[in-house]
Amino acid sequence: MATDVAFDARHRGAPGLAHGGAISAACDDLFGFVLYLVQEIAVTRTLTVNYLAPVPLGQPHRITARLQRRQGRRLHLEATGTGHDDVTRFTAEALFLVVDREHFTPHGADADVLAMFNRPPEHR
Numbered sequence: 353m354a355t356d357v358a359f360d361a362r363h364r365g366a367p368g369l370a371h372g373g374a375i376s377a378a379c380d381d382l383f384g385f386v387l388y389l390v391q392e393i394a395v396t397r398t399l400t401v402n403y404l405a406p407v408p409l410g411q412p413h414r415i416t417a418r419l420q421r422r423q424g425r426r427l428h429l430e431a432t433g434t435g436h437d438d439v440t441r442f443t444a445e446a447l448f449l450v451v452d453r454e455h456f457t458p459h460g461a462d463a464d465v466l467a468m469f470n471r472p473p474e475h476r
């Protein structure tokens with residue numbers, strides 16, 4: 353699973369650079385999309401981001417994420433973020449834990465929860 357993202361002024365940390373939290377969110381979000389490929393309902397338990405180099409705003413980066421291995425309820429995911437200049441500026445590792453549908457039902461409207469299982473959430 354891959355996505356191309358160019359962080360912009362909304363994601364600014366230091367001048368001209370992406371905020372680490374925005375980078376982390378992008379990785380977590382893409383991991384969420386991998387779940388639709390592996391057809392498992394799971395949520396993030398831990399997320400580790402390795403910030404290898406500053407990420408300049410406005411420069412597209414390709415984030416590639418995959419399931420590295422699974423061990424019972426544990427899904428180990430990994431991601432890499434690489435610029436068009438072939439420089440890998442961040443990597444991420446996450447532990448997702450498989451949950452049942454009832455994990456979500458106390459919090460969201462039934463129709464919204466059902467829709468989430470049927471298709472990935474829409475992103476702008």
Ligand SMILES: CCCCC/C=C\C/C=C\C/C=C\C/C=C\CCCC(=O)SCCNC(=O)CCNC(=O)[C@H](O)C(C)(C)COP(=O)(O)OP(=O)(O)OC[C@H]1O[C@@H](n2cnc3c(N)ncnc32)[C@H](O)[C@@H]1OP(=O)(O)O
Nearest residue numbers: 380381384387388391392393394395396397398449451469
């Ligand atoms: C059909 C396709 C459907 C696809 C969609 C499905 C889901 C999508 C999810 C969200 C979709 C919404 C929007 C999409 C956009 C982005 C999504 C990104 C993902 C997220 O943004 S999601 C939000 C942030 N996330 C949370 O909101 C989680 C809050 N959290 C909890 O709700 C609980 O924490 C829970 C339920 C996770 C676990 O609670 P629990 O009580 O069930 O489990 P417990 O703690 O007992 O651990 C069980 C076993 O994992 C082992 N274990 C634990 N920690 C470990 C570690 N660090 N290392 C190694 N092992 C570990 C234990 O040792 C034990 O192992 P054992 O079973 O062998 O004893």
